[in-house]
Amino acid sequence: MTNILFHCDNSDAMSYLLHKGFENKIDLVYIDPPFLTRDKYFLRTLGGPKLAFDDRFSGKNPLKLYLDSMYPRLKNIWYLLSPSGSLFIHLDWHMVHYIKVVMDELFGYNNFRNEIIIKRGRRKNLMYQFEYLDRMHIANDSLLWYSKYELARFPLPMKENEIDSKWMGFWSNVDRPTMRYRLFGHVPERGQWKWSRSRAAEAVRNYKYYLNHYSDVPLEQYWLQTGKKLEFIRKRNGVKYAEYWIPPKNKTILDNVWLDVESYRYSTGYETEKHEELLERIIGQFSYPKALVADFFCGSGTTLVTAARLARNWIGCDSSSQAIQVAQKRLSNTNYELIRLA
Ligand SMILES: C[S@@+](CC[C@H](N)C(=O)[O-])C[C@H]1O[C@@H](n2cnc3c(N)ncnc32)[C@H](O)[C@@H]1O
Structure with missing residues (x-):
C-alpha cells in the first residue's frame, strides 16, 4: 500500500x-x-x-x-x-x-x-x-x-442516465445501395435502411408476434421479460417510413x-x-x-x-x-x- x-x-x-x-x-x-x-x-x-x-x-x-x-x-x-x-x-x-x-x-x-x-x-x-x-x-x-x-x-x-425507450425512423440518408431493399412494400430511392435485410425481417416478425399475442403488455415490459434481446420494427398508417424501437438505456457513453x-x-x-x-x-x-x-x-x-x-x-x-x-x-x-x- x-x-x-x-x-x-x-x-x-x-x-x-x-x-x-x-x-x-x-x-x-x-x-x-x-x-x-x-x-x-x-x-x-x-x-x-x-x-x-x-x-x-x-x-x-x-x-x-x-x-x-x-x-x-x-x-x-x-x-x-x-x-x-x-x-x-x-x-x-x-x-x-x-x-x-x-x-x-x-x-x-x-x-x-x-x-x-x-x-x-x-x-x-x-x-x-x-x-x-x-x-x-x-x-x-x-x-x-x-x-x-x-x-x-x-x-x-x-x-448513469435513464433514457426512455422511443421509436425512430428506420431510414437514414447515408447512401448505401446494398441496404436499400423492400420493406413494407417500399424500396427507398436513396439513402438506406438502418439494418441488414435479415435483421430487419426478424425485427418486423418480433413486433407482429408481440401485437398478436401480448399487445395488452407494454412493449418495454415484454422486452424486459424476453431477456432484453428482441428488436422491433413497425410501420404506422400515414407515416412514410418504417420505425425501429430503441430500448430504454440506463447508461450512456x-x-x-x-x-x-x-x-x-x-x-x-x-x-x-x-x-x-x-x-x-x-x-x-x-x-x-x-x-x-x-x-x-x-x-x-x-x-x-x-x-x-x-x-x-x-x-x-x-x-x-x-x-x-x-x-x-x-x-x-x-x-x-x-x-x-x-
Ligand atoms: C486550487 S487549490 C486545490 C484545491 C483542491 N483540489 C481541493 O479539492 O481542495 C491549489 C492548491 O495548490 C497548492 N499549491 C500551490 N503551489 C504549490 C506548490 N508549489 N507545491 C504544493 N502545493 C502547492 C495550494 O496551497 C492550494 O492548496
Missing part, C-alpha cells in the same frame, strides 16, 4: 518520489493548481479566515512566473506517470490555453485526449445590472486530459461535457475545495482499483479521500499548512504516511 501525504513544495515531493523509484509508477494524476486569478484564498474557520495560498504570482511578469513554476512540475509528472497513465489538469479561462501549449510541448500534441468542460463554482451572473457588457459571464472550468503515450487506451467511460456532475463543494471551509463527484468520475472511469492516484496540489484532500473510498492507493501533496490540516482531518480514517520535506 502506498498512501503518502507530503507537506512541502510539490517539486520537492516529486524529486523525492523519483529518487525513491516512483518513475513510471503513477497511474493517474489529477491536479488543480492555482489558476493565476490574482486573488488570495483562505481557509474559513469560526475563528476567522486564515490565508491558505496566494494566487497572485506578484512580480513584474506574473504570467512568466506562473508558467516557469508549472513547466518543471508538469515535466516531472510525465516521468512519474506509468506508460498507460494519464494526467487531468483542472484550470479555468485564465491559464487553460497557455497550459495547453506547454503540455503539447511537454507531453506531445498527439497525447492530448480531450478538453473536458466542467461546472464552475458558485458565481453570481452580475451582467443583469448592465446595459452593455465587455464579455460574457463565464460558466465553466476545463480539464485538460493528456496521456503519457499515444497507445494508451481506456475503457468506454459511461454515466460520456462525451467531453460534464455538466451533470458538481465540480465545487463548500463543506470544509477551504475556499477552492472541489467536489467528490468530479473526482469520482475521473478516478472511477480512468483508473482501476488498486491503481496509484496522485494529486500534487491536493488542497483540502478531495482527490485523496475519493481515491481511498474507491480502493485506489494515493499520493497527495500541498505546501499550505491550512490545506494539510483540512486534508488530515478528512483522512482521519485512512492509513497513510505523512512526509514533511524542508
Whole structure:
C-alpha cells in the first residue's frame, strides 16, 4: 500500500518520489493548481479566515512566473506517470490555453485526449445590472486530459442516465445501395435502411408476434421479460417510413461535457475545495482499483479521500499548512504516511 501525504513544495515531493523509484509508477494524476486569478484564498474557520495560498504570482511578469513554476512540475509528472497513465489538469479561462501549449510541448500534441468542460463554482451572473457588457459571464472550468503515450487506451467511460425507450425512423440518408431493399412494400430511392435485410425481417416478425399475442403488455415490459434481446420494427398508417424501437438505456457513453456532475463543494471551509463527484468520475472511469492516484496540489484532500473510498492507493501533496490540516482531518480514517520535506 502506498498512501503518502507530503507537506512541502510539490517539486520537492516529486524529486523525492523519483529518487525513491516512483518513475513510471503513477497511474493517474489529477491536479488543480492555482489558476493565476490574482486573488488570495483562505481557509474559513469560526475563528476567522486564515490565508491558505496566494494566487497572485506578484512580480513584474506574473504570467512568466506562473508558467516557469508549472513547466518543471508538469515535466516531472510525465516521468512519474506509468506508460498507460494519464494526467487531468483542472484550470479555468485564465491559464487553460497557455497550459495547453506547454503540455503539447511537454507531453506531445498527439497525447492530448480531450478538453473536458466542467461546472464552475458558485458565481453570481452580475451582467443583469448592465446595459452593455465587455464579455460574457463565464460558466465553466476545463480539464485538460493528456496521456503519457499515444497507445494508451481506456475503457468506454459511461454515466448513469435513464433514457426512455422511443421509436425512430428506420431510414437514414447515408447512401448505401446494398441496404436499400423492400420493406413494407417500399424500396427507398436513396439513402438506406438502418439494418441488414435479415435483421430487419426478424425485427418486423418480433413486433407482429408481440401485437398478436401480448399487445395488452407494454412493449418495454415484454422486452424486459424476453431477456432484453428482441428488436422491433413497425410501420404506422400515414407515416412514410418504417420505425425501429430503441430500448430504454440506463447508461450512456460520456462525451467531453460534464455538466451533470458538481465540480465545487463548500463543506470544509477551504475556499477552492472541489467536489467528490468530479473526482469520482475521473478516478472511477480512468483508473482501476488498486491503481496509484496522485494529486500534487491536493488542497483540502478531495482527490485523496475519493481515491481511498474507491480502493485506489494515493499520493497527495500541498505546501499550505491550512490545506494539510483540512486534508488530515478528512483522512482521519485512512492509513497513510505523512512526509514533511524542508
Ligand atoms: C486550487 S487549490 C486545490 C484545491 C483542491 N483540489 C481541493 O479539492 O481542495 C491549489 C492548491 O495548490 C497548492 N499549491 C500551490 N503551489 C504549490 C506548490 N508549489 N507545491 C504544493 N502545493 C502547492 C495550494 O496551497 C492550494 O492548496
